[in-house]
Amino acid sequence: MLIRIQPEPFEMSSVLDGFGQGAGAIVTFSGLVRDDTGQMVALELEHYPGMTEKAVTGIASRAAARWNLIDLAVIHRHGRLSVGAPIMAVATAARHRAEAFAAAEYLMDYLKSRAPFWKREIGPNGPGAWVAAKSDDEDALARWD
Numbered sequence: 001m002l003i004r005i006q007p008e009p010f011e012m013s014s015v016l017d018g019f020g021q022g023a024g025a026i027v028t029f030s031g032l033v034r035d036d037t038g039q040m041v042a043l044e045l046e047h048y049p050g051m052t053e054k055a056v057t058g059i060a061s062r063a064a065a066r067w068n069l070i071d072l073a074v075i076h077r078h079g080r081l082s083v084g085a086p087i088m089a090v091a092t093a094a095r096h097r098a099e100a101f102a103a104a105e106y107l108m109d110y111l112k113s114r115a116p117f118w119k120r121e122i123g124p125n126g127p128g129a130w131v132a133a134k135s136d137d138e139d140a141l142a143r144w145d
Contacts, residue, residue: 001064001072003057005047007079012089020071020093025100029108031088033081042122043087045078052076052116059110067103069094074107076115080122109140 002015012030020026033043060074071093081087090107094100119131 001057001060002074003053003060004075005049005052005056006075006077008077009086010075010077010089012091015073015075015089015091019073019091023070023093023100024095025097026091026093027097027100027104029090029104030086031108033083033085033087035083037121039123040083040121041124042080042082044080044120044122044127045087046118046120047078047116052078055114055116056111059107059114063092063103063106063110066106067092067094067099069099069103072103072107074111076111076117078117106144109137109144113137113141 004010012028016026016028056074056076060072063069064072069092071091073089073091076088077086088111090104090111092100092103092107094103113133121128121131
């Protein structure tokens with residue numbers, strides 16, 4: 001299991017080097033900073049070191065156990081990220097594709113809603129308000145209960 005919380009960009013190819021040995025399926029997801037308003041220049045993410053890693057490791061451990069994963073990786077960035085920049089990556093490896101897909105979706109849903117990151121949009125005139133949780137993201141968690 002690989003968990004990294006970092007400000008630096010990452011290359012998915014380096015994450016997958018040697019990943020998932022013995023798996024029948026590997027699923028990957030790369031999230032990019034998107035601009036839903038047409039006014040965003042960047043996204044600023046803050047976190048508490050130690051607390052964030054512990055929370056993400058807990059989420060990943062639950063996914064690994066629930067779907068009997070062979071391997072998993074989660075990379076999440078923090079700091080100031082330009083629109084279009086990679087913000088996170090998830091990779092899951094399992095014996096069968098259904099397990100790898102389900103685990104990846106679970107991780108993405110829980111990382112979006114439960115990982116302790118605070119996000120603020122940066123516009124052309126500087127920092128805006130902190131981004132509030134979205135009901136759609138919270139609703140997505142209901143399918144995992």
